[in-house]
Amino acid sequence: MTAGFLTVAEAGKLIAARKLSPVELTRICLDRVNKLDPALHSFLLVTEDRALADAKAAEDRMMAGRLRGPLDGIPIGHKDIYNTAGIRTTAHSRLLQHNVPTLDAAVVSKWAEAGTVMLGKLATHEFAIGGPSFDLPWPPARNPWNPDHFTAGSSSGTGAAIAAGLALGGTGSDTGGSIRGPSALCGLAGIKPTYGLCSRRGVLPLSQTLDHTGPMAWTVRDCALLLQGMAGYDPLDPASANRPVADFTADLDKDAKGLRIGVIGHFHEVDNPVSPATQQGIDGALELFRAQGAEIREVTLSPMMDYNAPGWLILTAEAYAVHEPWLKERFNEYGELLRDRLAFGALLRAADYVQAVRRRRVLCQEMREAMADLDILITASAPAEAPKINEVPKWGMLEKPTFTMPFNVTGLPALSVCTGYGAGGLPTSVQIVGKPFAEVTVFRAGHAYEMATTWRTKRPAMATALAT
Amino acid sequence: MQQRCLSLKRPSASRRVTKSLRVTSGCPIAKARERSNEGKQEVMDRSTFSRLLDQTGLHLTEEQKSVLFAAYPMFQAMVARATPPMPREAEPSAVFVAEMT
Amino acid sequence: MTDSKFEARVKASGLRPKPDDMPMLETLVKDLDRAAAMLRGPRPFTEEPLNAFRLKPV
Numbered sequence: 001m002t003a004g005f006l007t008v009a010e011a012g013k014l015i016a017a018r019k020l021s022p023v024e025l026t027r028i029c030l031d032r033v034n035k036l037d038p039a040l041h042s043f044l045l046v047t048e049d050r051a052l053a054d055a056k057a058a059e060d061r062m063m064a065g066r067l068r069g070p071l072d073g074i075p076i077g078h079k080d081i082y083n084t085a086g087i088r089t090t091a092h093s094r095l096l097q098h099n100v101p102t103l104d105a106a107v108v109s110k111w112a113e114a115g116t117v118m119l120g121k122l123a124t125h126e127f128a129i130g131g132p133s134f135d136l137p138w139p140p141a142r143n144p145w146n147p148d149h150f151t152a153g154s155s156s157g158t159g160a161a162i163a164a165g166l167a168l169g170g171t172g173s174d175t176g177g178s179i180r181g182p183s184a185l186c187g188l189a190g191i192k193p194t195y196g197l198c199s200r201r202g203v204l205p206l207s208q209t210l211d212h213t214g215p216m217a218w219t220v221r222d223c224a225l226l227l228q229g230m231a232g233y234d235p236l237d238p239a240s241a242n243r244p245v246a247d248f249t250a251d252l253d254k255d256a257k258g259l260r261i262g263v264i265g266h267f268h269e270v271d272n273p274v275s276p277a278t279q280q281g282i283d284g285a286l287e288l289f290r291a292q293g294a295e296i297r298e299v300t301l302s303p304m305m306d307y308n309a310p311g312w313l314i315l316t317a318e319a320y321a322v323h324e325p326w327l328k329e330r331f332n333e334y335g336e337l338l339r340d341r342l343a344f345g346a347l348l349r350a351a352d353y354v355q356a357v358r359r360r361r362v363l364c365q366e367m368r369e370a371m372a373d374l375d376i377l378i379t380a381s382a383p384a385e386a387p388k389i390n391e392v393p394k395w396g397m398l399e400k401p402t403f404t405m406p407f408n409v410t411g412l413p414a415l416s417v418c419t420g421y422g423a424g425g426l427p428t429s430v431q432i433v434g435k436p437f438a439e440v441t442v443f444r445a446g447h448a449y450e451m452a453t454t455w456r457t458k459r460p461a462m463a464t465a466l467a468t
Numbered sequence: 469m470q471q472r473c474l475s476l477k478r479p480s481a482s483r484r485v486t487k488s489l490r491v492t493s494g495c496p497i498a499k500a501r502e503r504s505n506e507g508k509q510e511v512m513d514r515s516t517f518s519r520l521l522d523q524t525g526l527h528l529t530e531e532q533k534s535v536l537f538a539a540y541p542m543f544q545a546m547v548a549r550a551t552p553p554m555p556r557e558a559e560p561s562a563v564f565v566a567e568m569t
Numbered sequence: 570m571t572d573s574k575f576e577a578r579v580k581a582s583g584l585r586p587k588p589d590d591m592p593m594l595e596t597l598v599k600d601l602d603r604a605a606a607m608l609r610g611p612r613p614f615t616e617e618p619l620n621a622f623r624l625k626p627v
Contacts, residue, residue, distance in 0.1 A: 209561075209562050305549060306549065308546075309546045309547075309549035309550035310550040310551075312546055312550075313546060313547055313550040313551075327526055328525045328526055328527070331526060331527055331528065339532075340532075340535060340536060340539075343521075343526060343528070343532075343536055344536070344539075344540070344543045346521070346524035346525075346526055347520060347521070347524065347540075347543075348547070351551075352547050352550070352551050354560060355550065355551035355554070356550045356551060357560040357561050357562055358554055358558045358559065358560050358561070359550055359551065359552070359554065359558070360560075360561035360562075361558055361559055361560060361561035362554060362558050364561055394539075395539050395542055398539070398542040398543060398545075398546055399542065
């Protein structure tokens with residue numbers, strides 16, 4: 001391997017052809033972690049011995065011609081709310097600083113069985129809600145495109161580590177946008193799959209009816225490969241969908257010809273107007289899809305805040321219910337952002353929660369009708385390029401609606417794709433949304449866009465400086 | 469009034485539910501809803517808010533209470549927006565399924 | 570009427586009971602609070618709600 005950057009797909013092909021040693025690939029990743037992570041803080045724990053053991057096992061399989069598939073020998077990291085047997089899992093919180101689970105999360109097991117190499121545990125916002133925080137035992141992750149800037153959250157470490165080339169892929173979780181936000185601000189591809197597609201068992205809960213697990217990677221193809229390794233029915237997760245898993249790479253070689261695309265223009269033009277560079281990225285994507293033969297229409301839904309309000313209400317109520325015992329006994333051991341955001345849960349009335357859950361059904365129905373004769377929806381995934389990390393408002397989610405929450409509320413698959421670079425070289429993005437369990441179509445559109453653009457050839461300067 | 473609001477299109481119960489919430493401007497019931505939601509956002513004084521928090525069992529300093537008090541109107545506005553009156557057809561999105569696994 | 574903690578709580582909830590009913594209501598709520606406290610904890614961190622959010626493919 002050269003000192004350049006490989007995607008999951010590229011590395012998998014080289015390993016399959018015995019042209020790349022998983023041990024060498026893992027050592028390069030660990031070396032990058034050592035050199036870059038003191039500035040990025042993307043890892044809470046580097047499991048070097050485990051990584052080298054995983055890599056050696058993969059290499060043995062490679063030499064014996066018994067590789068397990070395209071993820072065998074691929075170095076990855078897990079967000080630190082995924083339980084890892086015998087390996088500390090903290091949720092980036094003082095309360096779990098010494099927590100060592102006895103069982104792997106279901107998704108961690110699946111990726112391990114697929115042959116991935118676990119590099120370590122990645123930074124998150126505290127319990128996937130409180131961040132970026134400076135009053136926790138570990139600092140928040142920094143954006144490799146400019147370390148003064150925010151990664152978004154809560155899968156902040158996964159976003160930073162993959163963008164900088166420290167890992168080829170990683171797990172995220174998404175309750176209100178925690179996969180797509182960091183993917184957008186760090187310039188990655190990241191998918192929140194359909195609710196129920198991937199098991200949440202063994203992942204520390206935030207809000208059970210909104211929590212999703214999913215992968216983040218450098219490209220859409222990598223996301224499809226990584227999702228293939230984590231999707232599937234889990235009888236021990238009550239929300240898990242008992243249905244066959246599609247071949248997520250099946251339509252990647254088709255372009256956008258014939259796709260029926262709905263643009264929710266009022267989300268990103270009126271409800272929360274995006275930056276000029278973000279708008280330019282969305283316009284460019286639509287132009288490209290149209291040129292490939294897609295049919296594009298405008299779609300009008302309820303205002304984006306109408307989707308955000310029940311989402312945040314449900315999230316606050318369910319998260320408070322999870323944390324109530326500790327909030328009562330150990331309030332000040334949480335970081336300020338988490339405890340303040342969740343404290344409102346104590347004041348919520350049961351009737352308001354029920355009404356929000358009723359409202360959710362109405363909004364699901366509205367979205368379903370809007371998509372009846374469409375294949376995908378398009379809007380922004382973030383309002384603008386990453387803000388400075390010390391300028392992130394505590395109550396941002398109450399002040400302006402997010403582009404991601406509507407698809408947690410409706411449970412639809414939603415993918416963030418990089419559309420270029422705006423002010424200061426920070427990434428911009430677009431969000432592609434599909435019908436329930438139609439990840440194949442979402443990946444098809446995202447991959448068509450990536451193949452027709454050059455954004456995937458550029459990495460953060462701090463990472464390329466190290467590579468040359 | 470509710471029927472007038474819902475009678476714009478009646479192909480299915482689910483469509484009626486969606487429609488009833490989309491057609492908000494100029495609809496009498498929608499206006500009533502807005503009034504009802506405005507009513508929910510009663511101004512709460514600092515001492516009442518503090519007493520409410522005391523009831524929750526959380527142990528907060530006065531400074532922590534002040535921080536929450538300052539943001540509480542935004543939270544109340546979100547709650548009001550999330551909970552407009554809805555027609556009977558609007559069942560909760562999370563359902564109890566008898567055949568548990 | 571003195572604005573006791575319970576009265577403040579009732580007021581904040583939007584309920585407007587008759588003053589004569591307040592003692593009975595307060596007793597009832599205390600019973601419910603006690604029952605709720607017993608239900609509340611301690612519970613396994615990963616215990617899921619009984620109601621599930623389910624999507625069907627289109």
